[in-house]
Amino acid sequence: MSHSSEQPLERVTIPALQQWKDKGRRVVMTTAYDAVAARIADPIVDIILVGDSVGNVCLGFDNTLPVSVAMMNHHLEAVARTRPHALLVADMPFLSFHVGSEDTIRNAGGFLQRGADAVKLEGGAKRIEMVRALVDCEIPVMGHLGLTPQSVNVMGGFKVQGRTPDTALRLLDDAYRLQEAGCFALVLEGIPAELAARATEFLTIPTIGIGAGPDCSGQVLVLHDVLGLTEGHRPKFVRAYTNGFQLFQEALSRWAADIRKGAFPGSEECYRLPDQLRDAVANWVPSSSTSR
């Protein structure tokens, strides 16, 4: 449901998300990497994620590994300038939370100083120490488990996770540990629906699924995927609600065709000289004293 644009929307907060889980209200989250996308999404969604997916979706990389803190800062600042009502979450990119807690706190703290309400980071047990360090500094953390794109090399590709007894139970264990370490929500990506349902049932914090079935507390998809702006292989869990790529190309083609046949710009798209200047301009010739 889209909200009315007439009155300012109430800001989404972390305690509100917790209450929504308790009441069974589903959370809607999408990505934005710039002000245009943020303005499109904000009246409709509850959480805006400045995702490191900016790397593959917008910057032409094959995966998210090349995305740096500086890149994230650039995109986060653009989104934050729109002052969204949605909870604004910034993704911690690869290597920004692995080296040590001081480095992690500075990177995440920098995101909050740029307007993020919270950060998201990928990983389970190995990242608990960093999650604790951030929470201790009043930096809210959203966890991210399952098909975590920053682990693409370890996973041997973008593959569904949690399908063996070992990995399924470890995921549940990691989910619990992240909650106990202070995460306020958890993204569950690319895992069997039953596993996500079980995590959602026993965790008190909300779960947000992407390729994790319908029984999460909410859902997230990359905005460009929902709008049909991404080309190439589309994972099974993506539902595109329009073919934005084709729609935009059709509009651009009509504009190009109008230019080529002299139909753009029309007279209503032109500025005009004041009447008293028209003769002077029409009769202008280069001055003979002008030398180049």
Ligand code: KIV
């Ligand atoms: O970077 C991203 O867009 C994400 C979401 C897909 C969860 O991590």
